[in-house]
Amino acid sequence: MVRAVRPTRADYYRALADSLPPRALVVTSLGNASYLWAATHHVPENFYFEDAMGLALPLALGLAMAQPTRPVIAIEGDGALLMHMGALVTVGAVNPANLTVLVIQNGVHAASGGQALTNAGLDLAQLARSAGIARSDNITNPETLATRMRSSATRHGAECLVLATEPDLDVVRPPLGLDPVLTKHRFMAAIGAPRYVPTLFGGGKLEGT
Amino acid sequence: MNGVLAGRADAHRPSEVFNTLKRLGFGAVVSVPDGWLGEMLVRIEDEPTMRLVRATHEEEALAIACGIRLGGIRTALLVQNAGVLSMGAGMVSLAQRYQFPLLMLVSYRGTPEDPVFYHVPKGRVTEPVFRGIGLGYTCVDRHRPIGPQVEHAATYAEEASCPFALLLSREDIQW
Secondary structure, rough: OOOOOOOOOOHHHHHHHOOOOOOOOOOOOOHHHHHHHHHHHOOEEEEEOOOOOOHHHHHHHHHHHOOOOOEEEEEEEEHHHOOOHHHHHHHHHOOOEEEEEEEEEEEEEEEHHOEEOOOOOOOOOHHHHHHHOOOEEEEEOOHHHHHHOOOOOOOOOOEEEEOOOOOOOOOOOOOOOHHHHHHHHHHHHHOOOOOOEOHHHHEEEEEOH | OOOOOOOOOOOHHHHHHHHHHHHOOOOEEOOOOOOHHHHHHHHHHHOOOOOEEOOOHHHHHHHHHHHHHHHHOEEEEEEEEEHHHOOHHHHHHHHHHHOOOEEEEEOOOOOOOOOOOOOOOHHHHHHHHHHOOOEEEEOOOOOEEEEEHHHHHHHHHHHHOEEEEEEEOHHOOOO
């Protein structure tokens, strides 16, 4: 199949929704990374960013460490990755086998209107490999993304897939409000995260600790 | 509160900080070190009940800590005050906006008791910046045992659902 242009974010998201591993937890970066994912596949196990550019990946790293038996998928933009590139190094150092990093490489700051990146042509997969994430590849079509997501190969570390993507500058209206505190509580309830027991009730700790 | 009166003001204060984190069930510490924190981090790294993450930047460390807490593990940040100055955006748009309870143990450099010329500019603005970004904090009282002060700060973070910083002197944290 010959494509005149790169696939869109929507193309990749449809493939991802169809190939998500069981019990997956998904952390999405700001802008359409979150809004379109909410429109495509809203479930309680999604954690949506609407700001805090560059921090979706490190948050997903922490989540992957805390939930080692569940696949954690971080969807980050290339601009956000450049903003906190050190996080890629920390991912490489911790290297959790349950973490998959999907980088939307569209060459622009899409969430703020499409301004050019500092360097739109970086080989981000090569960069990720240099940072210690051995399973890092550039991906140019949704079918390959789906194949990689369905792969049952044993992993010994994190994976980073860089998705060549056509910019999408029109803001997608999500099907629900992404209230941050509601998002957090819904997510934590869905994964059964232990509650904090207040000191008034003899606690002062998380349940079970 | 459990054990708040335990300990003595003249006990080895870094040990008290470490033991309090263990007793309260902190399973993870995320850090960018400074000169006072180095040995404490080694002790945490050797502690089987805790996981240490060495981040490259304090704002990144903040996000990692939020992620670990989101996943259900009590988490502390161990950073220098300069690191809090450089994490302002993440503090307000992630940690505070989503109401993540995080204990922040912060080495307070550049005070009159730490008059290192390159730390002084950071020490001078630390508390005004904390107030400016709405970060709750308190300075450790050196005349009182440190363990209960760590516990109170940790409890405040959880019960107020927000990050809370405890500003530490050298004797509190340098092993």
